Amino acid sequence: MKFRKRETDTKVDIQMSAMIDIVFQLLIFFLLTLKIIPPEGDFNINMPIGAVANANDDIPPMDLKVKLEANPDGTLKQLYFGSRALGNDFPFCFERLNQDIAAIAGGQQGYSDDLEVELDPDYGLHYRYIVKAISACRGRIQGDQQVTYIEKIKFAPVDRPE
Amino acid sequence: MKIKHAKPTIVEADMTPMIDMTFQLIAFFMIVTNFEQTQADERVKLPADKLARPPKVARENDIVLNVGFDRNELGQKISQEPGIFYGDQPIPIRDYFPRLKDEYTLAAKQFGEAEARKRTIVIRADGDVPTGLIQELIKLGQEAGFEKFALKAKSDDEAG
Numbered sequence: 001m002k003f004r005k006r007e008t009d010t011k012v013d014i015q016m017s018a019m020i021d022i023v024f025q026l027l028i029f030f031l032l033t034l035k036i037i038p039p040e041g042d043f044n045i046n047m048p049i050g051a052v053a054n055a056n057d058d059i060p061p062m063d064l065k066v067k068l069e070a071n072p073d074g075t076l077k078q079l080y081f082g083s084r085a086l087g088n089d090f091p092f093c094f095e096r097l098n099q100d101i102a103a104i105a106g107g108q109q110g111y112s113d114d115l116e117v118e119l120d121p122d123y124g125l126h127y128r129y130i131v132k133a134i135s136a137c138r139g140r141i142q143g144d145q146q147v148t149y150i151e152k153i154k155f156a157p158v159d160r161p162e
Numbered sequence: 163m164k165i166k167h168a169k170p171t172i173v174e175a176d177m178t179p180m181i182d183m184t185f186q187l188i189a190f191f192m193i194v195t196n197f198e199q200t201q202a203d204e205r206v207k208l209p210a211d212k213l214a215r216p217p218k219v220a221r222e223n224d225i226v227l228n229v230g231f232d233r234n235e236l237g238q239k240i241s242q243e244p245g246i247f248y249g250d251q252p253i254p255i256r257d258y259f260p261r262l263k264d265e266y267t268l269a270a271k272q273f274g275e276a277e278a279r280k281r282t283i284v285i286r287a288d289g290d291v292p293t294g295l296i297q298e299l300i301k302l303g304q305e306a307g308f309e310k311f312a313l314k315a316k317s318d319d320e321a322g
Contacts, residue, residue: 023181140213158294
């Protein structure tokens with residue numbers, strides 16, 4: 001009986017070019033669609049219409065008023081906490097506001113629900129100052145953790161200039 | 163004299179490291195690419211604050227309003243009148259009420275009044291926008307029926 005000669009090992013060539021084409025197309029797609037956007041956070045504001053959110057509470061929240069006066073060009077003219085003027089040296093005046101809020105709210109761990117801040121900005125004040133004011137009232141960063149002073153922040157009724 | 167003929171040889175480049183690297187690059191870009199912030203408008207120069215942190219639980223069905231100035235490619239203001247970017251053209255803030263009302267009516271039909279009220283209006287406003295206009299926008303939102311509002315800011319504090 002005649003035996004066939006043993007077949008030699010054959011090398012299987014995988015067609016790579018199609019895969020490489022697709023991979024490069026994917027790479028170019030992701031390169032072009034990549035937008036480097038810094039992470040964004042937000043400040044929540046609860047403003048039900050009529051502002052009667054605490055009508056059922058026995059003790060109304062203690063109202064703290066922060067007033068922000070503006071120059072004609074929209075920059076900060078004067079920052080007030082209650083009737084106390086805190087200056088206009090941005091950003092240090094907001095640090096003073098933060099310290100004042102901490103003195104009232106910071107000591108009452110867990111009781112910041114009883115406090116509410118009303119922001120009363122001038123109409124033309126630039127929005128960036130309001131973000132700073134909200135941040136100063138909301139709390140501070142300690143290490144990596146956020147220490148919250150006051151959660152409830154609202155706006156005073158808008159006073160539109162004639 | 164006998165001349166040796168060299169056999170033509172096919173040089174095969176080793177593609178394996180290149181493919182490895184390319185896959186790693188693709189994986190990197192897939193992870194880094196953020197498809198969630200597609201509602202953000204690049205013309206809005208957000209103020210920055212350390213305390214602005216992304217919400218722990220991602221909100222669903224929120225309405226993002228980009229409030230800012232029309233800017234050129236260099237980021238300079240073309241117009242001094244801020245508006246809400248809806249498509250290409252900014253819409254004056256005081257003219258935006260019908261759209262907010264439509265949003266509320268649509269949400270109320272789809273999910274019910276209670277759920278519609280819970281939808282958050284996320285305001286992405288430029289740092290130079292007058293605060294009074296933001297207050298007016300919030301008031302328009304209230305009149306349309308919404309109760310929850312969120313003000314966006316960049317999470318870092320380097321820009322001041």
